[in-house]
Amino acid sequence: MLWEDIMRVSLFKLAAATAIAAVMGTGAFAQTVLRFSHTDNPGGSRQAAAEVFAEKVKEYTDGRYDIRIFPAGQLANDPKAIEQLILGGVDFTVSATGSYATHLASLNLTAMPFLVDTYEQGWELYDNSTWLQGEFDKLPAVGFRVLSTWEAGxxxxxxxxxxxxxxxxxxxxxxxxxxxxxxxxxxxxxxxxxxxxxxxxxxxxxxxxxxxxxxxxxxxxxxxxxxxxxxxxxxxxxxxPLPLTVSEATWAKFSPEDQEAVRKAANDAAAFSRDLVKNSVDSQIExxxxxxxxxxxxxxxxxxxxxxxxxxxxxxxxxxxxxxxxxxxxxxxxxxxxxx
Missing domain, CATH: 3.40.190.170 (Bacterial extracellular solute-binding protein, family 7)
Structure with a gap:
C-alpha cells in the first residue's frame, strides 16, 4: 500500500473514531469547557461548593461539560465578574446579592439591616419570598440568571x-x-x-x-x-448569602435536559454550602x-x-x-x- 493510501486510511479511522466519540458523548472533542469565577480563597467554602457544583454538572451531563474554577479573583473581582457574566466572558459566578444590584437596583433591599435572625429564616426568605423571586425573574433580561443561593452567613x-x-x-x-x-x-x-x-x-x-x-x-x-x-x-x-448565577448567553446554549441538570447540580451545591457554612462558624471563630x-x-x-x-x-x-x-x-x- 502506498504511503498516501496509508495516511488516507489512518485519517479516515481517526475521523470515524472522533465522530463516534462525539455521538457517545465520551470523547474530548464533545466536551465543553465552562469558566467559573469567584473571589474566595482556594480553601474557602465557595471554592468547596464550586467543586461540588462542577462535579455534579459533569455527573448529570455524562461528562459533556467541564467547569474550570478560577478562585481568589484570578479572572476578576466581583463587579467585574458580573460584567463578564453579562458579556459572556465567564459562564458562572457566585457573589453577595448586593453585588448584583448594580444591574438591578432593587436587590439592594436584601442588604437592609437585621432582616432575619437565623440561617433558617434566611433560607426561607431566599427560596420562598414572593417579592425576591419576582426580582430574580427580572435578571435574565439583564444577562444572567440565579440558579440557587449558596451560603456565606x-x-x-x-x-x-x-x-x-x-x-x-x-x-x-x-x-x-x-x-x-x-x-x-x-x-x-x-x-x-x-x-x-x-x-x-x-x-x-x-x-x-x-x-x-x-x-x-x-x-x-x-x-x-x-x-x-x-x-x-x-x-x-x-x-x-451568595446567589450562584449563570450567563444567559451560556444558559441559552444548553438543551432543556442540560438546563435541568445544571439547575439540579446548583441545588446540590447550595445544600452543601448551607450545611458547611452554618456548621463551620463556631469552629472558625475558635x-x-x-x-x-x-x-x-x-x-x-x-x-x-x-x-x-x-x-x-x-x-x-x-x-x-x-x-x-x-x-x-x-x-x-x-x-x-x-x-x-
Whole structure:
C-alpha cells in the first residue's frame, strides 16, 4: 500500500473514531469547557461548593461539560465578574446579592439591616419570598440568571481597634463594597466609608488606608482579615448569602435536559454550602481566637437603633411599596420561624 493510501486510511479511522466519540458523548472533542469565577480563597467554602457544583454538572451531563474554577479573583473581582457574566466572558459566578444590584437596583433591599435572625429564616426568605423571586425573574433580561443561593452567613466587623458601640465607629474608616444599602448602614452607625474591591482590602487595612471591613465569618476567616484587623465584633447586622448565577448567553446554549441538570447540580451545591457554612462558624471563630483574634458580641440594641433611619432612606429611594414588600415577607418568616 502506498504511503498516501496509508495516511488516507489512518485519517479516515481517526475521523470515524472522533465522530463516534462525539455521538457517545465520551470523547474530548464533545466536551465543553465552562469558566467559573469567584473571589474566595482556594480553601474557602465557595471554592468547596464550586467543586461540588462542577462535579455534579459533569455527573448529570455524562461528562459533556467541564467547569474550570478560577478562585481568589484570578479572572476578576466581583463587579467585574458580573460584567463578564453579562458579556459572556465567564459562564458562572457566585457573589453577595448586593453585588448584583448594580444591574438591578432593587436587590439592594436584601442588604437592609437585621432582616432575619437565623440561617433558617434566611433560607426561607431566599427560596420562598414572593417579592425576591419576582426580582430574580427580572435578571435574565439583564444577562444572567440565579440558579440557587449558596451560603456565606451574617455580616460582622473586623477592625484594627475595638468596636463596642457606634460611638467607637466615629473614628474609623470602613471598607464597603459598591452597595448603597451597606454604605448607608455603615454611615448611620458612624463610620466614614471607603469603597474598594475585596481583593484590595487586606493590604488596605495593613497600610492603614481603612481601619476595618465587614463580611460574614466564613469570608473573614477565608481571606484572613482577622490577621490585620484582629478585633472581630459579631454584630450579624446583615444576612449575606451568595446567589450562584449563570450567563444567559451560556444558559441559552444548553438543551432543556442540560438546563435541568445544571439547575439540579446548583441545588446540590447550595445544600452543601448551607450545611458547611452554618456548621463551620463556631469552629472558625475558635480558630481565629487561637490565632490571636479578639472576638466579642456587643450589645446589639445601639447598632439596631443607629441603622433605623436606613429603612426610611430606602423608602425614599426605592419606593415605600417595594421596601414594605420585603419587610413584610421577612416579618412573616420571623413570625413563622422564631429564633430559638
Amino acid at each position: 451574617f455580616r460582622s466587623f473586623t477592625t484594627s481597634s475595638p468596636l463596642a458601640s457606634p460611638t467607637d465607629a466615629q473614628s474609623m474608616k470602613m471598607r464597603v463594597y459598591p452597595n448603597d444599602m451597606i454604605r448607608w448602614s455603615m454611615e448611620a452607625i458612624g463610620f466614614q466609608t471607603v469603597v474598594m474591591p475585596i481583593t484590595d482590602v487586606y493590604l488596605a487595612i495593613q497600610q492603614g488606608t481603612v481601619n476595618g471591613q465587614e463580611n460574614p465569618v466564613d469570608t473573614i476567616k477565608s481571606l484572613r482579615f482577622y490577621e490585620v484587623a484582629p478585633n472581630v465584633t459579631l454584630t450579624r447586622h446583615v444576612y449575606s 480558630e481565629m481566637k487561637a490565632a490571636g483574634a479578639k472576638v466579642s458580641v456587643p450589645e446589639i440594641g445601639p447598632f439596631r437603633d443607629a441603622v433605623a433611619s436606613v429603612y426610611d432612606k430606602a423608602r425614599g429611594v426605592y419606593g415605600a411599596e417595594e421596601v414594605d414588600k420585603i419587610l413584610a415577607d421577612a416579618a412573616a418568616i420571623r413570625k413563622k420561624m422564631p429564633s430559638k
